[in-house]
Amino acid sequence: MASEPAAHQDARQGRSAGQYLANHLRDYGMVLALIAIMAFFQVMTDGTLLRPVNITNLFLQNSYIIIMALGMLLVIVAGHIDLSVGSVVGFVGALAAVMMVNWDWSIYLTIPCCLMVGILIGAAQGYWIAYWRIPSFIVTLAGMLVFRGASLWLLAGQSVGPFPRQFQALSTGFIPDVLPFVKTMFGVERMNGFAVVTGLVIAGLIVWMGLRSRARNQAYGMVGEPMSFFILRNLLVSGAIVFVSYKLATFRGLPNVLITMGVLTIIYAFVTESTVLGRRIYALGGNEKAAKLSGIRTERLTFLTFVNMGMLAALAGLIFAARLNTATPKAGVSFELDVIAAVFIGGASMSGGVGKIVGAVVGAFIMGVMNNGMSIMGIGIDYQQVIKGLVLLAAVIFDVYNKNKQS
C-alpha cells in the first residue's frame, strides 16, 4: 500500500472550496437560511424586525424554547423523544406560583425546589424508559397528560399571580450597566456600555478560539475548512454578535435570560462535542448495542438524558411564568412541538446519533424569527401554523436528500 499516503495527500489538497461546501451544505445551509429569513422579514416589516426592542423581544420570546432544545437535542441524539416538556413547563410554572403566591415562599427556596421537581419528573420518566425499556414516546405521552392535569389541579383552573419583582427579573430583567464610562467615551447618550463590551469580548474570544483550534488541527494533519470559509464564517458570526449587542445596548442592555441561555448553550455545546459523556450519548444513539458492548452503561446514560431534560424543562417553566408574570393552566401547551421541531430543523436525526447543539439553537431561532416576523406582518395564526409546518418538512426533506446524494 505504498501509494496510499500519496493518494491521501492528494485528497486533502485537492479538496476545493466547492467540494467542502457540498460536504457541509447542511451546516452552512441552516445558518444561511436563518440569515435569508431574517433579511426577508427585515424587508417585509420595514425594518421592525431588527429594531432594538424587537431583538430584545426575540430573545425573551424564544429563550425557554432554546433552553429546552438543548435538553431535547440530547434526548433525540440518544434515540428517544420527550413529549412531556410542554406540560412540565406548565406544571412547574404552576408549582412556582403556588409556592410564591399562595404559600409566600421566597424565590431562593422556590427556584431550587422547582428545579428539583423537574429533575424528579425527568427521573421518574427516565426510569421507565431506561430500565424498563418502555418506549419514550409512550412514557412521555403519559407524562404530557399527567402533568397537564396536575397543573390544572394545582391552579384549580385559575390563573395565579402576580409574582415578586425578583422572580420576574428571571425573565424580564436586564444586566445593569456596570461600565457607564463607555458611553461617555463614545459620546452616545442611550447606550449600555456593558452590553457593547461583552459583545466585543465574546466576538474576540470566538475568533481567538477558532484560530487556536485551527492551528491545533493543522498540526495534527486534520482536514479543516478552507481559509476563505474560516474567515467568512468568523466575520459573519462575530459581526452578528457585535451587531446584536450594540442593538441591545441602545435599548435596555443584556436581558438576564440571554445570559442564562448563552451560558447554557456554551456548556451544552462543550459537553456534547468535547467530553467523554457527550461522545457516549452519540454512540448510544448511533448503535445502542455496540455502545453497551463497548462498556458504556447505556441505561444510566439514557436515564440521565431524561433527568437533564426534566431540569431544563423546569427552568424553562420558571422563565416562562416569570415572563407572563402569572401561571395559567394553559401555559406551555404545544411547546414540546416547537422544541422538537427546532431540534429537527437543526439537523438531528429521528433515528438518533446525529445532531448538534448549535444546530438546535439555530433551528429554534429560525422558528422564532418566523413566528415574530409573521406576527409583526399581521399574518393570521392559521397561515403561521401552515408555514411553520412546511418549513419543518422542507428542512427534513433537505436533510434526507443531502444524505442520499452523498452516499
Next chain:
Amino acid sequence: MKPLLEMRSITKTFPGVKALNAVNLTVMEGEIHALVGENGAGKSTLMKVLSGVYPSGSYEGEIHYDGQLAAFSGIRESEAVGIIIIHQELALVPLLSIAENLFIGNERARNGVVDWHETFQRTEALLKKVGLSEAPGTLVDRIGVGKQQLVEIAKALSKDVRLLILDEPTSALSEKDSQALLDLLTELKAQGVTSIIISHKLNEVRSIADRVTVIRDGSTISTLDARGEALTEDQIIRDMVGRDMAQRFPARDSKPGDILMEVRDWNVWHPEHTERQVIRNACLNVRAGEVVGIAGLMGSGRTELAMSIFGRSYGRRISGEVFIGGAPADVSTVDRSIAAGLAYVTEDRKHLGLVLDDTIQRNITLANLPEVASMGVISEAREVRVAEGFRKAINIRTPGVFQKVGNLSGGNQQKVVLSKWLFADPKVLILDEPTRGIDVGAKYEIYGIINKLVADGKGVLMISSELPELLGMCDRIYVMNEGALVGELTAAEASQERIMSFIVRS
C-alpha cells in the same frame, strides 16, 4: 450443452469508480457456476446488472439470456424470465408465516381476496421440494437461518426459476445446514435449474460447482473447470488475490505461558425460556501467548458462552467463576469486564460492533475513551494520533480516519473493531467469528494480527465455524455441543474428523 446466459464485456461505472471493466460471464444451461473474488471485486455489482437492479442503459455491454438479447429495466422483468437472486441478507418478513412469505408480491388471490387453501397447498408442495418439514403456517422468525434459506429457495421455485443466483448462501449456516443446502442445489440441478453461487468458501465451491469464474478488481480473471480433481483451492486463491499465497495461515512460534484466564463451572440459562439451560458447567482456560479455539455447530452455545462471560451480556441466572491472572475477576458488567482485562469482538460487527454512522476514529476509541481524555474532556488530537496509529499498524485501507465506518469493506470494518479492542488493552481477547464474510487477503492479515497479539503475551479465545481456520490458528481447541464443552484437543491431536466425532458422539 448450450449457454443459458452470456454477459459480454459488461462495464459499469459509478461516479469516480469503474466497478466493472469489460466483464465476461458465460453460464451453461444446467450447470452450477461459482463466482468468486475478494470483497469489492465486483461480484454483487455484476449480479445487480444481471437482475436489472441497475437497469439496462446504466451499463455498457450485452446480456444474452436463453439465446436472446435481454434488456431488463427492473427486477420484475428479470424475474419474469426466471432469473431469481437470493441475497446474503435474507428478504423474509420475520413475523409472517412461511406460506405468506412465499407468495409475497405474488399472492394466490381471487379479486384481491387471498385464497388460503391454494396458498397452503402450494406451500406444502414447495416445502417438500426443498426438503423442509415445517408447517406452512409457522412464523419465519421461529425457524433457524438454515431453514429460512430453504424458504427463500422455495420462494424462488414458486416463481418458476430457471437461473437461481445465491449470494453467500452458507455464510451464516452451520456445516450441517450448509451441506443440506448444497445437496439441494445439486438436486435442483438434476431438475434442470441452473445456479450461480457466490461464495468465499472454496471447499464448497470445489465440491459443488461445475465451473468457477474468478473476478478481481472488476475484471474477469479466469473461468476454471471444477469437475474432476485437477482444480485446487490454491489455484483459485491465486487468481483471486493475484499472487501466490504461500500458505493461508501465517507461521507462529507457539510459546504458551501461565494461565491467563480461567472459567469455572459456568452455567447460563436462556433469557426468555427460563427453564432452558444454554451453557452447562463450562470450564476452560486460556494461557498467555496461546490461541484457544472453540469449535461447534451453529447454536451449540459458543456465542452465548462468550457473551455471558463478557459482562453478562447474554442470559440469566448466570453462575460460575472467572479468574484472570490467577485472581477472581468481577465480570458482572461490560465495563467491569473491560477493566478486568477482557475484550469481546462480536460476530455481528454491523449490529453489535460498530457505530456505522460514526468515523473510524470515534469507533476506535469508544471502548477506552478515558485514555484519550483528561478530566472527562476528549483531546481530539490525541484521538487522531491513536486512530492513525492503528490505521498504519494494522493496515486499515482508507484515505483517513475521518471516514465513516459504514463506507468501509467488511475486512476493513473488522480491522476497526479489532483496533477498538486493542486500544482497550485487554489481557484476553475473545474473537467471535473474526473472519466471517471477509476476503482471503484480509483474513490473512487478521490472522497476522492475532499472531502478533499472542506474541505480545496476550491470550486469544477464538470462536469459528470454519474448522480449517481453527486447525490452522489454534494451539488448543475446545469442542462445544449443546451448551457443554465436550472435548479438548491440542493442535497436534486435532483434525476435522476428530472434532466432528466429538460433536456426533456427545
